[in-house]
Amino acid sequence: MSIALQGTGVSKGIAIGKVNIIDRDQIEVNQVTLAKQDIETEIIRFENALILAHQQLKRIRDNLPVEKTAEIAGFIDAHLLMLEDSLLTQAPIHLIREHQCNAEWALKLQRDNLVHIFDEMDDPYLSSRKMDVEHVIARVQRILRGYIEQPNESFDNVANAIVLADDLTPADTVLMQHHGVLAFATEFGGTTSHTAILARSLGIPAIVGLRRARPYIRPSDTLIVDGSQGLIIVNPDERTLEYYRHRQREDRRYRAGLTKIKEAPTATLDGTPITLHANIEFPEDMIAVKRVGGEGIGLYRTEFLFMNRPQPPDEEEHLDAYTRVIKALKGGQITIRTLDLGADKQAESTRHTLLTANPALGLRAIRLCLKDLRLFKPQLRAILRASSLGKVRMLIPMVCEVQELVQVNNLLQEVRKELTQESLKFDPNMPLGAMIEVPAMAVCTDIFAKYVDFFSIGTNDLIQYTLAIDRVDDAVNYLYDPLHPAVLRLIKMSIDTANRLDKPISMCGEMASDSRYVRLLLGLGLRSFSVNPEALLEIKQIINNTNMQGLTRLANKILKSPTPADATKVLEIINQA
């Protein structure tokens, strides 16, 4: 019998295939010897992991399907109790102290102790509880690891499969794409999490927030994933399969039709020229950019260079990646954003930032870079060197303080001197820009304008920080609203100020890639978009079919809409015009 399950669609497209359920209970752990002064910090890291594990389990219990509550809640309660038992809360701490080792290793030692005790038991019921202990410990291990997978450690059997997992990190998504995954569905995750953004830009249909799915899907079931509707159909009948195959064909036809405008200039019907660039995460994305006729890169998210590897890249690796993009662009502009790791984007070298109480408000992006120049300096040198090879601009993420830009400028000065001494070439006038993704930046665009040459609006974070909602938390997904008047007013303020001060301003957040908002953004005065390559032609088509007349008035009306429903009504009028 076929079953339909509903989640939140985050990346369009239809996939049909066998499911591959990712179960990450088996995690390899290595011993690391710590310096004496780091032991207390390690204990705090361990305690924070226990707290997070507790929160995760409570969330799972609170969201159980009604008909399953009685059956499963007791099971989860047992896991919660284990998390409070001194065998798990205290013993590993003693082991960290005793062996001067990392939390993962201490937890592994304690797991081995407990498993040994269970194995000695004659009682079949008690020995079956061994699995529970393993599950609970694996959960804590995963948190300690920041969900980081080692290259090729897993995902080598996801080719042509639909992956179902509790959650996936951006690093996971990248690995899965390399292994040829068809689509993915997760129980947790938000619409503008980096995992979701990646899925869109990699063209992988994806659904998040499928909390009730797991009990209904068995290994090797056939699934249909409908990314636009957020729908999964388990073991579809022949008629349903035929319907979705038909939709797949239609979708391909529509996309093929769009390629007709690939070479056309981007301008509104009344002749307003618009800059339309693309967002990329990897040099290989240039293939997709070229396929849709993209002429420039408005956002190169360089943090992906750091993922799925134990050590950060060195200067030459940075330079090699940038050079590949520059060559592919053949004279087009490239905006290289400096490292934005932290929060939901983690690499082995930065995972210590994850276990703070609020990682999204913590050591992320430029804050992390300025704290750890070993990460930042090779990148600055490489970006400057790349500026001698093409039209390079450098963009700083998550700026909230003028002082941060002053420090970046000082560092750039230092690096320029070094390069000159080493007779290495660079463009002395390489433009420096700042992301507007913290509300403080949007409110004070005029002040920041004195320190930069251009701005780029990052709506994914701007919305997260303006409305105080975690972009990766599906429990608050419903509040994530680009049409909220506070968000739109901040966008408008930034655009108006930048225009008045003659500073180029663009938008590279996902709002720019969403066809529903293109005309609204034009009405708010935006003239430069950077979008994911998959969306580029659709956005171009809308721009090229837009008449600017009346748009400003309607856009201003939305700024005063008290409820999302009111805003949506005006948006419909804008999009019909």
Ligand code: PEP
């Ligand atoms: C944004 O925040 O809108 C943005 C473009 O940056 P990222 O999604 O990488 O945080």
Ligand code: MG
């Ligand atoms: Mg951002």
